[in-house]
Amino acid sequence: MFKEGLLALVGVAFWESIYMTIISTFIAYIIGLPMGLILVMTDKEGVRPMPIVHQTLGIIINIVRSVPFLILMLTIMPFTKLAVGTTIGPKAAIVGLLVAAAPFIARLVESSLKEVEKGVVEAAQSMGASPLQILIKVLMPEAKPSLLVGSAIAVTTILGYSAMAGFIGGGGLGAVAINYGYHRGQTDIMYIMVVLLVIIVQILQELGMQIAKRTDKRL
Amino acid sequence: MDKKEIMIHLEGISKSFPQKRGSLEVLKNIDVQIEKGEVFGIIGMSGAGKSTLVRCINLLERPTEGRVYLDGTELTCLAEKELREQRHSMGMIFQQFHLLMQRTALENVCFPLEISGVQKDQVKARAKELLELVGLGDRLGAYPSQLSGGQKQRVAIARALATEPKVLLCDEATSALDPNTTAGVLRLLKDINERLGITIVVITHEMSVIREICNRVAIIDGGQIAEIGGVEEIFRAPKTKAGRELVYHEGTNREAIEGPIAHCYRVVFRGGISGEPILGGMMLECNAVANILSGNTRMIDGRVYGQMMIQLSEDKETREKMLAYLKERDVEVEEVYYV
Numbered sequence A: 001m002f003k004e005g006l007l008a009l010v011g012v013a014f015w016e017s018i019y020m021t022i023i024s025t026f027i028a029y030i031i032g033l034p035m036g037l038i039l040v041m042t043d044k045e046g047v048r049p050m051p052i053v054h055q056t057l058g059i060i061i062n063i064v065r066s067v068p069f070l071i072l073m074l075t076i077m078p079f080t081k082l083a084v085g086t087t088i089g090p091k092a093a094i095v096g097l098l099v100a101a102a103p104f105i106a107r108l109v110e111s112s113l114k115e116v117e118k119g120v121v122e123a124a125q126s127m128g129a130s131p132l133q134i135l136i137k138v139l140m141p142e143a144k145p146s147l148l149v150g151s152a153i154a155v156t157t158i159l160g161y162s163a164m165a166g167f168i169g170g171g172g173l174g175a176v177a178i179n180y181g182y183h184r185g186q187t188d189i190m191y192i193m194v195v196l197l198v199i200i201v202q203i204l205q206e207l208g209m210q211i212a213k214r215t216d217k218r219l
Numbered sequence B: 001m002d003k004k005e006i007m008i009h010l011e012g013i014s015k016s017f018p019q020k021r022g023s024l025e026v027l028k029n030i031d032v033q034i035e036k037g038e039v040f041g042i043i044g045m046s047g048a049g050k051s052t053l054v055r056c057i058n059l060l061e062r063p064t065e066g067r068v069y070l071d072g073t074e075l076t077c078l079a080e081k082e083l084r085e086q087r088h089s090m091g092m093i094f095q096q097f098h099l100l101m102q103r104t105a106l107e108n109v110c111f112p113l114e115i116s117g118v119q120k121d122q123v124k125a126r127a128k129e130l131l132e133l134v135g136l137g138d139r140l141g142a143y144p145s146q147l148s149g150g151q152k153q154r155v156a157i158a159r160a161l162a163t164e165p166k167v168l169l170c171d172e173a174t175s176a177l178d179p180n181t182t183a184g185v186l187r188l189l190k191d192i193n194e195r196l197g198i199t200i201v202v203i204t205h206e207m208s209v210i211r212e213i214c215n216r217v218a219i220i221d222g223g224q225i226a227e228i229g230g231v232e233e234i235f236r237a238p239k240t241k242a243g244r245e246l247v248y249h250e251g252t253n254r255e256a257i258e259g260p261i262a263h264c265y266r267v268v269f270r271g272g273i274s275g276e277p278i279l280g281g282m283m284l285e286c287n288a289v290a291n292i293l294s295g296n297t298r299m300i301d302g303r304v305y306g307q308m309m310i311q312l313s314e315d316k317e318t319r320e321k322m323l324a325y326l327k328e329r330d331v332e333v334e335e336v337y338y339v
Ligand SMILES: Nc1ncnc2c1ncn2[C@@H]1O[C@H](COP(=O)(O)OP(=O)(O)OP(=O)(O)O)[C@@H](O)[C@H]1O
Pocket: B017, B024, B026, B044, B045, B046, B047, B048, B049, B050, B051, B052, B053, B205
């Protein structure tokens, strides 16, 4: 009885976590990737220097990144309410995840693109490439392996965030761990959840690294 | 004689970089005219401003003052978009190749064609042709990491030639290569110059590169042109200190011989090895030995020249006799005070 119930519970929580993580990562990239690209392009040393845009964006990103996730979720509640009409449950959790993850992704993207050798960009400029062509045909493809490594880091971090979102009823493995383990004192369930999270992170991280390695032509 | 057409005209180019305090003046009022179809060398010591100068030609670096003309068109006054258009007619290759690491050799050569809007179905065929031209027809699918340095530079050359430029700029294109590979790449450049008529600008700190392929050379020292002229002329009789440094010390290890040395002469004779019998004859005639410090033989513009650094006898009379012997045989002799 206990086992069956637990298994079902874990199964549901597991898929909830995966679902939440994938959706949030996907949407967070839609927001964070362009932010990262703008950071790189508008940099002082970038292809299209625009100091004011660069600094403003940088400051916003730093502010959001400096607030711990749990506190961030609480402080943006009015915004969450406005966006999805509620401050608890999976939907509200996803809003929190996005706000926290997008700036993080922007920084990951920025650092990946900055790894591209300056000389290669210069060579493209010497051939008459426009800033947009440099972005699309040089920076992004050259940084692809690094961007993939970054995405593995992003997805595992977001999985961690999603577990914390259990506190506001976000569902998933984190919620089960908090409800059963913390509130009801069933520490065994809590440990099972933790082990599951550890396994998922390992798998995602390894998968990301493998794909990145496969696509990298630098050997 | 018909007037030579000018391909690149640098007019009063100065460039300074802003520093924490004040600014660093790297190029000072440089005037150079590079003729259509020639291979023009720019040589100088490290930090002389060679790279900065060549980057001023395609405006990767904006000169602080002065104008740049390409085939009669002023580049310095163009808007970004027009400048990009003009850059399609200037290829550039670099010491570190700067290939796209995630693209194959073929795709690398496709790149400039893609960005200059060549029709898609023509891009691949043209790129393949170019790789065949540089002798890499069998490595189309190789990634840069799978190619040797010389092969990478060939890909870079093919890439630079893809848009059929009027000018090819080479910044230390062979400095990362071993002597054999260097010779191969230089031969390819010469061949391209002769077959396609492309004007080539070669930046280097090695006199041997200049001698190998250039028609004319400018010696740059401390951000200024110290000397400019035909390669043969400058090799035979460099007029400035910077010129002498570059010509005399070529290929010799400066630290190995400690200067200053007394009674040291640089002799240059036509016909390479034929110089040795002359020296032998001199020693027999004067009954004294000359100490040979270094020597080499060079091809310049299809003619052989031998250059030697020799130290003559301590005895003034014997020394003068030796010098007279050499001068009689049409050998250029010049005393040098440091080796
Ligand atoms: N972007 C820059 N900012 C500041 N100083 C620079 C910059 N680029 C070059 N310099 C300075 O200009 C001088 C000339 O540099 P340049 O690279 O043109 O020399 P070079 O003749 O090509 O030397 P090398 O043979 O070592 O390549 C150097 O003192 C260098 O420090």
